[in-house]
Amino acid sequence: MANPTVSARISPAAGMDVLSRNEVTRLRDATKGGLYNLLRRCALAVLVSGGSTDDDPRSIFERYPDFDIQVLQQDRGVKLELRNAPARAFVEGKIIRGINELLFAVVRDIAYVATQIDAGRFDLDDSHGITHAVFEILRNARVLRPNVEPNLVVCWGGHSIGRTEYKYTKLVGYDLGLRGLDICTGCGPGAMKGPMKGATIAHDKQRLRSKRYIGITEPGIIAAESPNPIVNHLVIMPDIEKRLEAFVRIGHGIIVFPGGVGTAEEILYLLGILLHPDNAGMPFPLVFAGPKESAEYFQQIDQFLRLALGDTVAQRYRIVIDDPVETARVVHKGIEKVREFRINSQDAFFFNWGLHIELQFQKPFKPTHANMAALNLRRDQPAHLLAADLRRAFSGIVAGNVKEGGMKAIAEHGPFEIDGDPQIMRALDKMLASFVAQQRMKLPGTSSYVPCYRVKT
Structure with a gap:
């Protein structure tokens, strides 16, 4: 049965800066150097948000193969022409306002970057140039607010966590919201949605009008x-590294909920x-949180971090179980x-310079087979540099699991090979196997997980 679609021409609900002719031309350009294919992919992801199969990057285009989006620059500003768009993004023929806003955010960020x-x-x-780029993209997206007290909590965690863990993220979000704290996540489902959902109720109870749920x-x-x-x-950042830097530059504290390899990547990046x-004296609250059912998960994470990076790493985080x-x-x-x-160091509240x-x-x-094999996963280097390459290892596994380019590389050349210090490799293999056993690596549309990696133990 075909998925119902709608064709429409829409204007920005919340206003948008005009685009140049060059920007419009590039957004309509479907050649290799153009931006049309990127725009189409991101726009369709926004239009299908909220569905049960959103986390399958391959099925979206199979379900809506005729979807098309064109940017129109008219006298009264920018418009989007949608053809064969998912019908669930519309009500009585009108696009849902929130989806409208996110669609034009896609256009804004792709064109600007x-x-x-x-x-x-x-x-x-x-x-410094990369940090400047991160700042400029966030400023252009209007998420940097001066004269606002620090109140932004970044929440990390898996997009396909179990029901118990998901409910727990909502409870934590509720208690954060009661304290007037806003939420920033990776914008997806699961642990990225739960804290926002819990915070909305608390924010309304506290009659807070200006509420930020940044994705x-x-x-x-x-x-x-x-x-x-x-x-x-x-906000759509150009790549995963600038996305991660954006989190830690604008967030005033981070909570990590249960997840899989993507969550482990985020943990290693921050640690x-x-x-x-140079960051030894800087306060940065970091809490690993989950229900009692997640205690073993965080115990495994804690053991791996201590083994690979030393026991002192545990001084930078706190584990809180079953207590929102x-x-x-x-x-x-x-x-x-x-x-x-920040006051004493005369640093901005809105960006951690x-x-x-x-x-x-x-x-x-770039998670190629050669780059994954060349990672230095040994202790003959400072702990922060080992953490950087461990982060890259997890980033490669994420790419092999869900990213189009990574999945293609695995299909053509087989699993990535990961090698390093034998003790670290054994601990890494054990932890990844536990993720698989707990179905934290299960992919959409599959009954079981086939690893995209091979750890040399």
Whole structure:
């Protein structure tokens, strides 16, 4: 049975800056150098948000093969012409306002990033230049708010967690919302949606009018993690590294819920940064949180981190199990320390300029078989550099699991091979096997998980 579709011409619900003729031309260009295919992929992910199969990057285009989007620059501003768009994005022939806003956010970010890079306005070979690019993209998306007290909590976790863990993320989100804290996630379902859903109720109870539910994604992952319906500020960063930097630059504290390899990648990214000597005195609340059923999951994460990076790494995070109120309290108190530190160091509340991030954490990692095999996963280096390459290993597994390019590489050349310190490799293999056993690596449309990696133990 064919999926119902709608064709329509829509204007931005919340207003949008005009586009140049060059930007419109590139957004309509379907050749290799154009932006049309990227726009179409991201737009369709937004239009199907909220469905049960959103996390399958391959099925979206199979379900809507005739979908088309065109950007029109008219006298009164930008319009989008949608053909054969998913009908569930419309009510009585009119597009849902929230989806409208996210669609134009897609257009805004894709056009801005492409034109700024082409104009050479970002120095992407320099650490400060990359941070500047992250700042400019976030500023253009209007998510940086001056004169606002620190209150943004980043929540990480899996998109396909179980029902018990999902309900728990809502409970934590509720207690965060009661304390006036806003939520930022990777914008998808599961642990990225639950905290936002819980916070909406608490924010309404507290009669808070200005509520931020920020979703930060990137082109390679958006189809696998379509924006959930609660996101009211969507930002599409150019790649996973700038997405991760955006999280830690604008967030005032981070909660990690249960997840899979993507969550492990995020943990290693942040800990690798916090372990750098230049960041030793910087307060940054980091809490691993979950219901009692998730205790074993975090125990495995904790054991792996201590084995690979040393016991001192545990000083940078706290594990809180089965206590949503305590989780919110710990983060809230931690953010108070962040506020004091920013005032004393004369740093902005809305962007953490003082956090030192080395180029190894910023340069995009291309997960090819050669690059995965060349990772230095041994202890003969500073802990923060080992964390950087461990992060890349997990990033490659994520790509092999859900990203189009990674899945294609696995289909053509077989699993990625991961090698390194024997003790670390045994611990890594054990942890990944536990993720599989707990169905944290199960992919949509499959009854079992076939690993895209082979760890040499």
